[in-house]
Amino acid sequence: MAGCPDWCCLAHSSDSPISHEARSIEVPVGFGEDGGQFFEVRAVQYLTEDSGTTHACEPVPFVEFAHHVNGRYSLINMSTAQARALVDALLRSIDAADSASGTERHQRKSSQYSGSRT
Ligand SMILES: [Zn+2]
Numbered sequence: 001m002a003g004c005p006d007w008c009c010l011a012h013s014s015d016s017p018i019s020h021e022a023r024s025i026e027v028p029v030g031f032g033e034d035g036g037q038f039f040e041v042r043a044v045q046y047l048t049e050d051s052g053t054t055h056a057c058e059p060v061p062f063v064e065f066a067h068h069v070n071g072r073y074s075l076i077n078m079s080t081a082q083a084r085a086l087v088d089a090l091l092r093s094i095d096a097a098d099s100a101s102g103t104e105r106h107q108r109k110s111s112q113y114s115g116s117r118t
Helices: 080-101
Strands: 019-021 025-029 037-046 062-069 072-078
Touching (some): 062 080
Antiparallel strands (some): 019 037, 025 037
């Protein structure tokens, strides 16, 4: 498909796809009775409006963040700047929690959560 970004994992069957989507990354969260929850993160670029019409301007890719609990999920869409702010907040909190518990500081490697579902 012409114009498909490198990160898109969809095999588009039409010349006018609805979206480009990156492969989802799932991060388990929760403890004890709250276990079994997970965050699902991926990059998405919707090419048409909900009505099916084409966007007036070039659609911007964003980061889709879903919290799955008991088969239900809530969805949060973030700009890349908002997603970076969230990552920064998470890293600061991780460093604070690790230093408080004496655990090694977080290694800032982007490959840490490379698991994905197919
Ligand atoms: Zn695509």
